[in-house]
Amino acid sequence: MNRGTRFAALMALLTALPAQAQAYQSREPLLRVTDPTGDAHGDGSAELPTQPALLPEALDLRSFEVWPRGRVLTFRTEFGTLQNPWNAPGGFSAQTLDIFIGTRSGGESTLADLNLRTEGGGWQYHLRVTGQGAHWAHASEPAGPETPGTGAAGPGVQPESAAPALPPPPQVRTEGGNTLVIDTELPRGRYAYWVTSSVYSPMSAGGVLQPGGSGPFSVRVPAGRAPVPVPLDVLAEEASPQPFNLGQLAPVGRLNDFRPWLLWGLGLLGLTLAAGASISLWRTPREEVLLLPRR
Incomplete structure (x- = not known):
């Protein structure tokens, strides 16, 4: 799996977390x-x-x-x-x-x-x-x-x-x-x-x-x-x-009612992970093309 695919999968997971938390909170009464x-x-x-x-x-x-x-x-x-x-x-x-x-x-x-x-x-x-x-x-x-x-x-x-x-x-x-x-x-x-x-x-x-x-x-x-x-x-x-x-x-x-704080925490976690992934991609060394002298 290349870096682009891994980044897309990570963003999809972060997007799904708030929805999963919202579904969880409706399973039991406050x-x-x-x-x-x-x-x-x-x-x-x-x-x-x-x-x-x-x-x-x-x-x-x-x-x-x-x-x-x-x-x-x-x-x-x-x-x-x-x-x-x-x-x-x-x-x-x-x-x-x-x-x-x-x-x-x-x-x-x-x-x-x-x-x-x-x-x-x-x-x-x-x-x-x-x-x-x-x-x-x-x-x-x-x-x-x-x-x-x-x-x-x-x-x-x-x-x-x-x-x-x-x-x-x-x-x-x-x-x-x-x-x-x-x-x-x-x-x-x-x-x-x-x-x-x-x-x-x-x-x-x-x-x-x-x-x-x-x-x-x-x-x-x-x-x-x-x-x-x-x-x-x-x-x-x-x-x-x-x-x-x-x-x-x-x-x-x-x-x-701590559930809104849970959603805020998940949101902050998502932003942190997304920022970390972006920094990691930015700092990854890129491939260099070597130009050989002409003979």
Whole structure:
């Protein structure tokens, strides 16, 4: 194999390295957290609505995964099952899924309208997902539908003191009868997550059914307890304190995403090898033609 062929093969290998690294990074999630089965009843005393009748499995969080999708993230949230008592266009309407995301230090410590507070930091972005659609809210904004000119409908014109522009609305689809797949445009990074599951209510401005009351469409709780956390299930590590008794929810995640650094390292390695190969070719002695004197 001559020098030109070797150099072409080397360049082909260097070109393929980033693509191979990109394929590798999609084979496993950046984060996967499982949740116990059969605990979608708040502190243990909450009773689900009877009309429409909701299955406990439809509120029961089973796992939460964060997957890389190029430079952005996809969330996969598994429930016991997906139920659609309100015939929502998304194919599910028993639960309201809330994902709070801490992207940096500081942030909001109140989990929107859920009567829960964060433990171990605060959040900057809030994603609320129902069968009617999904929308983002910033920590400085309410959890309900977006105000005109801001939110998922578009950044609009905002004053300098307004919160940063929100990501575009995510694409939500169901999978396997029990999983919500949420394709976001949230950039990859080291994030903390607070994930909750509440009863969806089409009669509520925020989309969640507040505990209390005695009608058929109510979450019944023992009298005299207030405020009661709104979610019936939360994603929590086994060692976490009981969030329904303390009113505080610890985050999951705090991941350190090293894969972009791997791609940068491969790119720098490729440049180094290419430069080395070029220098080696330039310094290789060339054949000299000797001119013999004429006789």
